Amino acid sequence: MMTTPTPAMSMRGRLKLVSWTFFGTLGCLAVSLTFNWLAFRHQPPDALRLGLLSATVLPIVLAGPLFFYLTMKLRELSIANHRLNDLASSDSLTGCLNRRAFTSLVERQLEAGEGEMPGGALIVVDADRFKAINDRYGHDKGDEALRLIAQAIRSALRKDDAVGRLGGEEFGVYLPHAGRADAAEVAERIRASVADARFAPSGRPHDLSVSVGCVVFDGPKGFRELFTLADERLYAAKRQGRNRVELATVPALAPSISDMLATG
Numbered sequence: 001m002m003t004t005p006t007p008a009m010s011m012r013g014r015l016k017l018v019s020w021t022f023f024g025t026l027g028c029l030a031v032s033l034t035f036n037w038l039a040f041r042h043q044p045p046d047a048l049r050l051g052l053l054s055a056t057v058l059p060i061v062l063a064g065p066l067f068f069y070l071t072m073k074l075r076e077l078s079i080a081n082h083r084l085n086d087l088a089s090s091d092s093l094t095g096c097l098n099r100r101a102f103t104s105l106v107e108r109q110l111e112a113g114e115g116e117m118p119g120g121a122l123i124v125v126d127a128d129r130f131k132a133i134n135d136r137y138g139h140d141k142g143d144e145a146l147r148l149i150a151q152a153i154r155s156a157l158r159k160d161d162a163v164g165r166l167g168g169e170e171f172g173v174y175l176p177h178a179g180r181a182d183a184a185e186v187a188e189r190i191r192a193s194v195a196d197a198r199f200a201p202s203g204r205p206h207d208l209s210v211s212v213g214c215v216v217f218d219g220p221k222g223f224r225e226l227f228t229l230a231d232e233r234l235y236a237a238k239r240q241g242r243n244r245v246e247l248a249t250v251p252a253l254a255p256s257i258s259d260m261l262a263t264g
Contacts, residue, residue, distance in 0.1 A: 020071045021064060028059040091165040093143055094150035099172075102164025106174045107223045119218040120176045121183035122226040124234045125153060125190060127169035128209045128242040133201075141201040145208060148197045156189035172227070180216045180249055187214045187245045195243065209243035217250040226250075 032055040040051035089101035097105065106122070127149055134142040146169060153163050153171055162174045173190070175183055194210045213234025215226055233246040240246070 016071075021068045025059060025064045029056065032056075032059045094147055094165050096150050096154075096171065097162065097164035099164060099166045102162065102166070102172055102174070103223060105162055105164075106172075106226075109174070109176060110221065110223060119179065119216075120174065121178045121186075121214055121216045122223075122230045123173040123175065123183070123187055123190070123212060123214045124166070124227070124230040125149075125171040125173065125194075125210050125212050126234055126238070127194075128211055128238075130169040133206065137201040137206075144201070145199055145206075148199055149194055149208060149210065152193040152197045153190050156186060156193045158186065161186070178216065179218075180247070183214055183216045184245070184247055187212045187247065191243065191245055211237035211242050212245040213237055214245065214247040215250055216247065219251070221250065 033052060036051040036055035037048075040048045043051070089097055091098045096102075109120075127145070130142065130145070133145050146165075149169070150163070150165065150171065153173065157163060157173065158175070160176055164172045166172045173186070175186055178186070191210055191212050194208050197208050199206050199208050211234055213230045213232065213236065215229040215233060217226060229248060229250060233248050237244045237246040
């Protein structure tokens with residue numbers, strides 16, 4: 001069975017390893033010297049020197065390697081936990097967030113910005129006529145097409161945008177703090193990037209395309225509401241011929257009279 005190699009340690013990691021080893025050993029040395037001095041201070045000078053010598057040598061010989069070993073094991077445990085978190089939140093086929101992780105991320109961001117009128121956009125992307133690819137070329141080639149589509153979507157996004165595979169051939173994209181113009185630009189980039197992807201199963205070129213539904217919001221909204229609206233725009237794009245973007249804007253809710261009186 002192949003094992004994943006441990007990543008090379010960074011300079012920061014090396015400094016942390018040296019610090020733990022040095023200061024851990026130094027602490028053991030201080031405790032050992034203090035204890036032996038208290039134990040041998042009323043003994044003859046030779047006995048005191050011998051006690052202090054043993055209190056110096058033993059911590060250096062034993063504690064140094066022990067702290068080094070424990071620090072390395074803690075690092076390996078941290079890396080393993082990080083990999084497990086990645087596996088738990090990632091879609092194994094495309095490398096995107098899985099549905100649960102994507103939904104949780106968007107919900108957290110929406111909740112964090114509730115009092116700040118954050119705004120943003122939620123996009124739902126669905127591959128056009130994907131069943132025909134599986135039926136004609138087989139599921140292995142269908143998986144290859146999904147990986148190409150995921151790669152094309154990622155290449156069209158901004159730095160802080162997030163993408164997840166929602167299931168089957170459907171993907172979700174969250175654009176924090178995006179206005180209508182930004183959302184329309186990213187959505188069109190996604191559509192064009194997928195259309196430009198080269199998919200040639202068995203050496204025969206096969207055009208890929210996606211339909212894109214997008215909802216832009218500028219006030220507090222829930223994920224389920226945004227997803228429903230974006231999904232409606234997606235199916236509007238399907239009805240109008242596929243390989244297109246349909247976008248809708250959800251305005252912020254107008255403040256109530258009581259809210260205006262409270263702030264006035």
